[in-house]
Amino acid sequence: MTYGIVFVILLFIYCPTSSFAEIQIGQMILGCEIDQEDQNGDFFIHFGFNGVALVDANLDKLTCTVLLKEAEYMEDDCITSLKRNSHSVVMLREVCTLWLKEFLRYGNKTLERKAQPKISVFEKINQTTSEIKVVCHVTGFFPRDIEVIWVRNELDDLPSEGGDILPNNDKTYQVRKTIIVNRMDLGRHSYSCHVDHTSLTKKLTVAWKYKETGPVMEITVAIAAVILIAIVISSGVLIRRKKRGASARDTEIARNTEELRQMNSEM
Incomplete structure (x- = not known):
């Protein structure tokens, strides 16, 4: 796994006397990256203008790669500048790499944490x-x-x-x-x-695996609901009938008891 550190520098340019009196933006992205397995790394600078990438500079190999045809004139100046300032380039590379290694050392617990999905x-x-x-x-x-x-x-x-x-x-x-x-x-x-x-x-x-939950399941649920309702209704009817039967028997017993009482009183 590769980790890196990047610095972004923006240069705002305003030329009121030019034919296009507006703010122009020069961009420089400077950074380094390290492969954690072999500890090899790269130190680079990317140059751009108004959001368009122009030149990539490899500060390890002191080479420049032009990314836009209109910027071809910058290649020789880029290489010459790198070689002229090689001592500063080496110092910047060492500082960037040192910072990155320190960040990785303190952040390994988080960076190397893994959780399975x-x-x-x-x-x-x-x-x-x-x-x-x-x-x-x-x-x-x-x-x-x-x-x-x-x-x-x-x-x-x-x-x-x-x-x-x-x-x-x-x-x-x-x-x-x-x-x-x-x-x-x-x-x-x-x-x-x-x-x-x-x-x-x-x-x-x-x-x-497709689980059938369509019309068949809906019909089954509906039938079960109808059966349940029928059971409830039937139970209610039976209970009412039992109550009615018990009430009729009680009335008959009371009538017979009264008749017997009257017969005994007449005798």
């Missing part, structure tokens, strides 16, 4: 259309860079929606990639989400 695959179904949105949600990973790809039949990379990497509260990241699948293709193709990250020893692959 967690993957979930699910679908969003719209019953009014023949299309199904299938989402691959990857979260909990660090560092930020990650590759998430949808693959059909383990061969074809599919275009996807989304892809913005967002921060989590625990200083990890998350990302979503969504594809559109036609219902007609459900039995003809397989779909899987492939994830590659520096925290992994090998790529992770999670296949999407």
Whole structure:
């Protein structure tokens, strides 16, 4: 992994007597970078004007590369200036490299932290259309860079929606990639989400398996609801009938008791 430190210098130029009396901006980006594995690095300067890159200068090799044809005249002046000021170039390179190594030494705990991604695959179904949105949600990973790809039949990379990497509260990241699948293709193709990250020893692959939650499930739920309602109603009817039967028996018993009492009094 390569780390770098960059300084940006802007020079604002205003020429009121020129034919274009407005502010012009000269740009210089100076910096160094180090490969953490082999400790090799580069020291560079990029020159630009009004947002257009003109010349790249490699301060290790003391060479200049012209990036715009109109700036070809600057190449010889750039090389001559580098060689004339080689001692200053060496000093700047050493200072920049020293600072960068110190930053890396103090920040290694954060820079080298790795957290493996967690993957979930699910679908969003719209019953009014023949299309199904299938989402691959990857979260909990660090560092930020990650590759998430949808693959059909383990061969074809599919275009996807989304892809913005967002921060989590625990200083990890998350990302979503969504594809559109036609219902007609459900039995003809397989779909899987492939994830590659520096925290992994090998790529992770999670296949999407369609779960039927359409009309069949809705009909099943409706039938179950009707059966439940019927049971409740039937239970209520039986309870009322039992109450009515008990009340009739109580009335009959009371009438018979009264008749017996009257017969005994007459005797």
